Amino acid sequence: MPERDSAVRVVVVHPDLLGTYGDGGNGLILARRLQWRGLAVELIEAMSGTPVPASGDIYCLGGGEDAAQHRAAAELAEGNPLGQAVDNGAAVLAVCAGFQVLGRRYPSADGQVRDGLGLIDIDTRKGGGRRPVGELVVTPSPALGLPQLTGYENHGGLTTLGPDAQPLGRVDAGVGNGGGDGSEGAVVGRIFGTYMHGPVLARNPALADLILTSVVGELEALDDSEAELLRRERLEKVGTSRVTDRSRWTARLTSRRVSG
């Protein structure tokens, strides 16, 4: 067990702007996994409109709508708290819109180019075709030592990696970055970017522990048997989905909308 004299600070960045797809769960998951191992944790929800603390150990950013993404990027550019924290050794998990914002450029809904925070060497442009929506399965880059990753993607932008960014992994099913090289996400130092919702750490506890150990060092194993059942189910579902494509299409044609 690593020795720390203060609580680990997990900061959920702008959950009111970047929390549309349940990604706030990532912060809770990281905090609980530290707590269950006996470490002191402070889980901070940094709402928009007030400065994001630069003193966090781990930052989580999630997906959000276009206007919310723009607002979050503008607020984070002021004083650059994320950049400061990263320079001080903090880890970052950024999903979807939050991932795009960390890069050099990202698009608005109408295709306008906007400046990102430039913390990682990625570039996102507006996708031309259909929005990638569905299960995403990824074989992680071998250096990460992780098992296959599973998530749910839902994004309009297409991301290309620059020479200073490594992919999180290679797409087995789904679209991922969509830049044509079959890559998904990005890893730069302790910054992890991905298009996987779910939330991604609910389905991939090994990724949660990789992020945690990058900050607090070695950790003992937890009982992840329930997450393992979820992972297996999701991976099997995608494995068989090609066979059942036809029946799913029929289901789509006959489905009725829901009443409230």
Next chain:
Amino acid sequence: MGRASRLAGRGGGGVIGGRVTLLVDPDALAHLARGRRSVLVSGTNGKTTTTRFLAAALATAGPTATNSGGANLPFGLVAALSSAPPGGLAALEVDEAYLGPVAAAVQPEVVCLLNLSRDQLDRINEVRLLAGRWRQALEAVAPAPADARGPTVVANADDPMVVWAASGADRVVWVGAGLSWRLDATGCPRCEGRIQFTDTDWSCGDCGLARPEPQVTVDEVALTDQAGRRHPFTLSLPGQCNRSNAAVAATAASLLGVDEAQALAAMEPVADVTGRYGVVRVGGVPARLLLSKNPAGWMEIFDFLRPPPSPVVVAINARIADGRDPSWLWDVPFERLAGRQVVATGERCRDLAVRLRYAEVDHVMVEDPVAAVAEARRFGDASQPVDVVANYTSFQGLRRAAADA
């Protein structure tokens, strides 16, 4: 046709009939609506219950067509109208994504707008976008000659998305209907600024869009109408959200000539809305079925549940009609179920089990919903029905299981 539809297992008979009619005549909805006095009801949550209330109120004044089965797409509306005699009144629930085309076809006298929040994220990915489309729809149905009457909108003053949409209409009656889930309303729909909330009020810090003073309010005892008269009422359905739904329905009914007191009296005995809230037997075990399909809906459910340590069954699917992505489970404060045993069930019970683990709520996982209800009974007072909260298709499955028993 209605019979064939039921045999085909689609439920809510008449939908196949509706589809055939619409294929033959794309203007069927407009033709069928002509000569009727119609009210449309839309919003993420509460539209089925509000429509049911409204239909009960309007029926006191004359024959009323309604899509009571919750078939709220244009097909379902055609089916509902074609099975009713021409003329008369209509109370129609409309899917929030279809309000524009339906309003253009039906030319309603009144449109009720309840709320907008995250739901089916794989299908509707921007709540603010939807609010903008509602606004355009209401501007579009404002009639061309300036002296003609467009619809009156009965709108929830507490939801910034609804207020932005409704202020595109000629005439609005604002109802203080409450908003239990605010995370989808923090970005201003008009200017991209930030909405600031207090307990009872809201406004945009940048452009000044603000909560209009409601002309109609509702509390634990009574509805206060536009003229300031108080109408005490007691519903059979539980919860403050249903009192708000009743206030919207009563206001809409009053615009069609049914006064509030008469309207509310007709709503009081409504005890079951397409199976919701009703006690049924699932696999021989008495169970109270509650529908909740998104975070905003869950905020209201917590108040309905029997207190701890009563167990609760939570059933989650993620079919097309539910939304394929159940990650909204992480937006629901399931921590509030602590002190009970939760039985996680449905096709996505594994997602729910992982969520409950991180919420530190005791739970077991039983994938089959009928077996899950039996399991829950072991944890509670066997003389009480088991509370079962299900999202859309899992709810329909449980209703079928109850009917087959």
